[in-house]
Amino acid sequence: MESISIHIDDVSKTYANGEGISNISLSVKRGELVGLIGPDGAGKTTILRIITTLLLADKGMAMVEGFDCHKQYKNVRRIIGYMPGRFSLYQDLTVEENLKFFATIFGTTIEENYELIRPIYSQIEPFKNRRAGALSGGMKQKLALSCSLIHKPSVLILDEPTTGVDAVSRREFWEMLKGIKEKDIAILVSTPYMDEASLCDRVALMQDGKIMQIGTPAHITSQFAHTLYSVKSENMYAILKSLRTYPLVHSVFPFGQKLHLTLKTGDAADAKHFLQTQGFEEVTIEQIVPNIEDCFMELMSSKKTEV
Amino acid sequence: MRMLLIILQKEFKQIFRNKVMLPIIFVMPIVQMTILVYAATMEIKNIDLLIVDQDLSATSRGISSHFQGSPFFNTEISQMSAKDAYGKLESDEADLILFIPANMEHDLYRNGNAVMQITANAINGMVAGIGTSIVSQTIMQYNRNLVLNYLKVPDTRGIQHQISTTYRYWYNPYLDSKSFMVPGILTILVTAIGLFLSGFNLVREKELGTIEQINVTPIKKYAFLAGKLIPFMVIALFDLTLGLLFGKLLFDVPIVGNILVMYTMAIAYLLVVLSLGLLLSTISSTQQQVLFTAFFFMIVFMLMSGLFTPTESMPNWAQDVNKINPIAHFMRAMRMILLKGSTMNDVLSEFFILMGTGIVLMSTAIWRYKKAS
Numbered sequence: 119m120e121s122i123s124i125h126i127d128d129v130s131k132t133y134a135n136g137e138g139i140s141n142i143s144l145s146v147k148r149g150e151l152v153g154l155i156g157p158d159g160a161g162k163t164t165i166l167r168i169i170t171t172l173l174l175a176d177k178g179m180a181m182v183e184g185f186d187c188h189k190q191y192k193n194v195r196r197i198i199g200y201m202p203g204r205f206s207l208y209q210d211l212t213v214e215e216n217l218k219f220f221a222t223i224f225g226t227t228i229e230e231n232y233e234l235i236r237p238i239y240s241q242i243e244p245f246k247n248r249r250a251g252a253l254s255g256g257m258k259q260k261l262a263l264s265c266s267l268i269h270k271p272s273v274l275i276l277d278e279p280t281t282g283v284d285a286v287s288r289r290e291f292w293e294m295l296k297g298i299k300e301k302d303i304a305i306l307v308s309t310p311y312m313d314e315a316s317l318c319d320r321v322a323l324m325q326d327g328k329i330m331q332i333g334t335p336a337h338i339t340s341q342f343a344h345t346l347y348s349v350k351s352e353n354m355y356a357i358l359k360s361l362r363t364y365p366l367v368h369s370v371f372p373f374g375q376k377l378h379l380t381l382k383t384g385d386a387a388d389a390k391h392f393l394q395t396q397g398f399e400e401v402t403i404e405q406i407v408p409n410i411e412d413c414f415m416e417l418m419s420s421k422k423t424e425v
Numbered sequence: 426m427r428m429l430l431i432i433l434q435k436e437f438k439q440i441f442r443n444k445v446m447l448p449i450i451f452v453m454p455i456v457q458m459t460i461l462v463y464a465a466t467m468e469i470k471n472i473d474l475l476i477v478d479q480d481l482s483a484t485s486r487g488i489s490s491h492f493q494g495s496p497f498f499n500t501e502i503s504q505m506s507a508k509d510a511y512g513k514l515e516s517d518e519a520d521l522i523l524f525i526p527a528n529m530e531h532d533l534y535r536n537g538n539a540v541m542q543i544t545a546n547a548i549n550g551m552v553a554g555i556g557t558s559i560v561s562q563t564i565m566q567y568n569r570n571l572v573l574n575y576l577k578v579p580d581t582r583g584i585q586h587q588i589s590t591t592y593r594y595w596y597n598p599y600l601d602s603k604s605f606m607v608p609g610i611l612t613i614l615v616t617a618i619g620l621f622l623s624g625f626n627l628v629r630e631k632e633l634g635t636i637e638q639i640n641v642t643p644i645k646k647y648a649f650l651a652g653k654l655i656p657f658m659v660i661a662l663f664d665l666t667l668g669l670l671f672g673k674l675l676f677d678v679p680i681v682g683n684i685l686v687m688y689t690m691a692i693a694y695l696l697v698v699l700s701l702g703l704l705l706s707t708i709s710s711t712q713q714q715v716l717f718t719a720f721f722f723m724i725v726f727m728l729m730s731g732l733f734t735p736t737e738s739m740p741n742w743a744q745d746v747n748k749i750n751p752i753a754h755f756m757r758a759m760r761m762i763l764l765k766g767s768t769m770n771d772v773l774s775e776f777f778i779l780m781g782t783g784i785v786l787m788s789t790a791i792w793r794y795k796k797a798s
Binding site (some may be wrong): 197202204225 | 427428442633644728
């Protein structure tokens with residue numbers, strides 16, 4: 119228990135329009151990177167805003183390092199690093215001025231905690247006299263990360279840090295998070311990208327304000343109940359339409375250049391036979407290992423049939 | 426303390442890097458003082474007077490000549506018909522028409538009584554009223570001289586019973602409307618600068634999302650809000666000084682009172698204005714909302730404040746509203762201090778009302794500003 123840094127228990131929050139989150143429980147250990155994964159509107163930001171003391175929960179408890187996010191918000195604000203989804207630094211101040219400003223309001227200096235931010239800040243230091251508004255997307259992100267780490271927080275909260283960032287910067291960013299994690303900082307990050315799930319220690323799959331499943335990426339994919347096939351052919355759209363009429367099909371989704379298919383009963387040979395009767399000759403069907411996105415789609419569709 | 430300093434430093438940097446804000450701070454006082462003071466003049470000048478002289482006698486010419494060269498009138502004398510003259514009134518070429526009918530002189534000397542007519546375009550009631558009264562006064566004056574000349578003896582009939590009044594205009598002996606307008610324009614200047622700059626600032630942080638990052642920090646509420654007030658207090662006082670300097674140089678407005686008393690009042694007044702701006706900022710979510718609400722308050726309070734018209738002639742309910750109108754209090758205090766030389770004691774009630782309003786607004790703004798939702 120001692121190493122648990124963020125702990126939320128049965129937290130609910132409903133907005134005026136009826137949306138919100140319900141009965142969320144989650145914990146993050148020190149030195150652990152946990153990802154909240156789900157589409158827009160799943161409630162990821164709401165959870166993060168409750169932990170960062172910006173939003174009060176209707177019920178339930180959120181704790182950071184033993185401090186209550188509601189009653190002891192002052193203590194929480196001192197030890198938390200937050201990077202909002204939108205770039206929230208002063209665009210009309212320079213890189214260095216932004217960093218200095220945030221260092222000072224946390225009662226520290228750049229020099230004091232330079233070691234922690236060095237791997238990140240050193241990359242943008244050559245531009246330290248440039249206004250933040252004139253930085254490229256990737257550099258803005260590095261500056262925002264530096265500013266949220268300048269007071270050596272024990273918890274780092276990131277709201278969709280890689281949304282709208284190019285593929286190379288995204289990979290770099292996850293590398294940086296790995297480095298930060300090693301300093302024994304608990305990291306909670308939200309993302310709409312399923313492919314980033316494998317980079318987290320644990321992930322929570324979210325949909326409609328609820329956590330559908332939580333665990334290590336390997337654990338979640340091992341829980342996949344069906345045998346997964348990938349279908350490849352020339353005329354993907356016609357095959358997709360045709361497979362949706364096949365009674366043995368449990369689910370079929372387009373996935374990049376291929377279709378991912380699960381069956382209620384039977385195996386690949388049955389499906390291939392069916393497609394041949396439908397006039398599709400050139401079809402390859404092979405069994406593959408499911409990834410997080412397959413699990414997410416599966417959870418989503420099973421939830422829909424429940425309702 | 427160190428926190429407050431870095432916040433102030435940040436705010437000033439942002440203000441001086443803002444390409445729109447900076448020109449406004451420097452240009453607005455100059456433009457307002459040079460243009461508005463002239464434009465807002467209360468003096469009646471250049472009234473278009475059309476004299477329709479159908480008599481063409483020595484007397485009628487004598488009367489007409491009295492209006493030529495008068496600073497109040499642009500006089501045109503003609504013999505056109507009444508119908509044409511009304512046409513001139515209609516097409517706005519004349520503000521006032523003086524009809525001198527044919528046989529006016531004849532009637533005057535024969536019957537001892539003659540009639541003339543003044544017709545005024547009363548769309549602008551002030552021009553019509555003042556113009557008409559100047560015209561009739563001038564004619565009466567002429568009439569008196571006429572009697573004097575005609576009888577060749579002083580008109581003794583009235584002298585014993587005549588009450589004569591002399592007058593003196595205190596505090597503004599030459600009735601210079603600029604002396605009256607400059608303190609008023611200065612008030613408007615300080616109000617606009619204070620209200621809009623402080624109102625826009627906090628809401629801008631909301632719009633840009635920077636407030637999100639700030640709210641997660643252990644920044645002290647008072648330090649953050651002080652950082653939002655102090656810079657604009659400094660800027661508004663700077664603009665007041667600049668405006669006053671221009672008033673002195675351009676119009677030679679009297680500065681009779683103690684300048685420190687004026688600054689004390691200005692600080693009390695700015696407390697009100699800046700708190701109102703901050704309050705609007707906390708309850709709005711976009712700069713547009715702030716702009717419209719601030720504009721609404723400013724127009725209402727400004728027109729009721731007595732900038733152009735004396736508050737004493739407003740209806741009672743308006744005078745009651747003016748008891749809480751900060752612009753009215755500050756403007757009155759400014760005029761009293763600058764023109765009359767009033768001391769702190771004389772403006773004490775204004776001072777306390779402003780301070781009271783300021784404290785109420787400020788507390789509401791602080792209470793309304795919450796870091797969490």
